[in-house]
Amino acid sequence: MEDGNRRRRTATHNMDEFSGDGCGGPQAWNAFAESFSEVQTVLDRNQKLIQQANENHQSRLPDNMKKNVAIIQELNGNITKVASIYSDLSANFSGSVRQQQPAGGGGKGSCKRGSSNGRGN
Numbered sequence: 001m002e003d004g005n006r007r008r009r010t011a012t013h014n015m016d017e018f019s020g021d022g023c024g025g026p027q028a029w030n031a032f033a034e035s036f037s038e039v040q041t042v043l044d045r046n047q048k049l050i051q052q053a054n055e056n057h058q059s060r061l062p063d064n065m066k067k068n069v070a071i072i073q074e075l076n077g078n079i080t081k082v083a084s085i086y087s088d089l090s091a092n093f094s095g096s097v098r099q100q101q102p103a104g105g106g107g108k109g110s111c112k113r114g115s116s117n118g119r120g121n
Contacts, residue, residue, distance in 0.1 A: 028096055034073050035089050042085075049075050 053071045056064035 029094075032089060032093070035085050039082050039085050044081050046075055046078050049078075
């Protein structure tokens with residue numbers, strides 16, 4: 001669990017780098033951080049389920065093999081949940097970027113990471 005907590009802190013720290021730069025504001029980035037945290041929680045659960053399924057399989061006991069059916073079903077549901085969260089994140093992020101684009105188009109929004117944009121600015 002220590003590793004999962006470290007990943008969550010890192011994700012939140014990275015989101016803080018973008019706050020206040022005109023890319024949707026802190027609320028939008030907090031929503032992204034919460035989604036990433038939710039994904040990490042599901043992935044941590046999947047890791048435990050996979051370990052349990054491996055132990056059950058190695059035991060070769062009929063009851064444990066039957067338990068793997070439920071474990072695999074939960075894993076499948078969790079993978080669907082993660083895909084859905086990422087899909088929502090993608091749509092929300094795309095919408096945020098579109099809102100930040102100037103009216104004239106040009107294809108570049110005002111969302112920048114830090115001050116380095118490749119032109120020395």
